[in-house]
Amino acid sequence: MNLKDHYNALYTESIQKISNDDYQIDHLIDSPLDKRFGITLIIRPSIEVKNKIQEFLNKIKVIEPNQYYYKNSDIHITVMSIISCYDGFQLKDINLSEYIKLINQSLNCNIDLEISFKGITASPSCLMVQGFMNNNSLNIIRNNLRENFKNTTLEQSIDKRYSIQTAHSTVCRFSKKLNQKSEFLKSIEHFRNYDFGSFKVKNLELVYNDWYQKEKHVKRLFDFSI
Template sequence: MQLKEHYTNLWNNALSKFEANAFEFDTLIDSVKDHRFGVTLVAKPSGNVKKNIHQMLLDLRAIEPGQYYYPTPDIHVTVLSIISCYNGFKLASIHARDYIAIIKKSLHGITSFPVFFEGITASPSCIMVQGFAGNEIENLRNNLRSNFKNTDLESSIDKRYQIHTAHATVIRFRHALQQPQKFVERLKYYRNFHFGVTEVQEVSFVFNDWYQRHLDEHVLATFSLPLYL
């Protein structure tokens, strides 16, 4: 299935739920007892892309202020989840330097790559900005899969699902919406909105919670990608 078709299918399924006021709510997003953590390789959108996303979030927040809107520094694209978040995972239980070495090895031959942020899609529980990237991100993912498979390091790559998208989750639903119809109509405005293009020139290995909060505070290593010539 092509990526655009995949995003469209997600949108159509979520929209039918939204229009029936059948949103799904995250009961753990404000819980102090949520101890799900993991480690992930991420890429950050450019300042201009984040500015455009931020403006959309301000617009939507004005209609539904009670939902969870990702802070600008936390907006990211998941390159690959190395250890998917689970309850009780602690950074001290792994040797981060061993993971960094495998990531460095996997980056051999990988150059910078563009991500085109075009429109939004959704699930019943969240809103995502659609990202479209070329073969380079898939080459990196496949390198990581292969190299981690050949180690005895803890990992859970592809255990939940095999990632092929380059989306950025930007809103999660906390509780019942006050103006669902108005909110959904405004979402439709952004369905094909052009947020901009990012040339990904670095990726970061981070220790993260389920929601990827405070990412800039939990960077374990950052890797520069040579410019594609």
């Protein structure tokens, strides 16, 4: 996949939809009734990169203060959604040590991964920072995970929603109607190719999480050094 072309196509299509009021508002973001949980393997960007993302978010918050903006503690890149969030999932229902063992096996390769965050893209429901990898290490890990989990009876939902191939990070979700839509989109366009910086990936985290990776709900299960 050519990531630049993919992000560009996504941006063009999504901005057009948002312009036409064809965007999706997430009504569950602040709901105490949302009980969707799962387990995910994630990468956390460096604090320097996250602080640059907050500078961008602070600019658009002035225009649309009522949308849902990710805190530094919640910003992440999904390596793989092992068990996608669903209502009723509990950690006690799985053998966690088997998952850790299998992920360790999947990381048994030469990994030298650096991710550059450059530019903004969008979907009809959110804004994302574009991530670019310096090599194919991340997709090798993902393919190892797919193959290894496919050969077990462990509960998993890998690729059930879509086959993940990017290194983006969601930073804003639409939780209310856009009141200053034109100005909002103009500000996003200003950051379309903004350089948020790069970071070397030193570890992956396996976490128990809600749909939004909110710090108050996330439980770190294991830290994999690479």
